[in-house]
Amino acid sequence: MENQPDKVNPQERERLMSFIKIMSAIALALGVVSIIVGILVFVYHGGGGYPVSSGVGIWYAFMPIGFGILGLVANFSTDEKTQRNTLNGHYVMSILMLSMGYALAASIQGLVTCSQKEAKCGSNPDEQIALHAILVADVVVGYFISITSMVLHLKNKSILHPDWKYRKGCCGKVEGDK
Structure with a gap:
């Protein structure tokens, strides 16, 4: 029975899984909003150039959507291995979602560029300002959710990831070995 995960309190695990479900549903919605905003940026392009026409909203959306799908699949899965x-x-997607700094930088750059009414914003600077403001808020909320998720996973790893206790690290040692 060595290297078997400890039994966890099912009520505590269910409570943590409900947090993951809520975060995942919000992230999924953020991803959909990000795609819609990314498409609208191109619709209101009006001759604009980079950074306004970068499409950052579209490709950023893949991270929160992946995060949301994995969290919801984990919640609705009855198979322990799945x-x-x-x-x-x-957990990995929460790290990847946080690493999307370019999405935040490009959306802030588009917001600043359009608020200064530069030619890069094309013929619709007011619409671009609103769209980039929404995208900045979307990415910031996504960052908050990913940080919250990482803290939740790491603080409660004995409940959510009991098998992590027996993983070998870089040097082949199991936790508790000397």
């Missing part, structure tokens, strides 16, 4: 794998993927 749930374990999707929770691990959910």
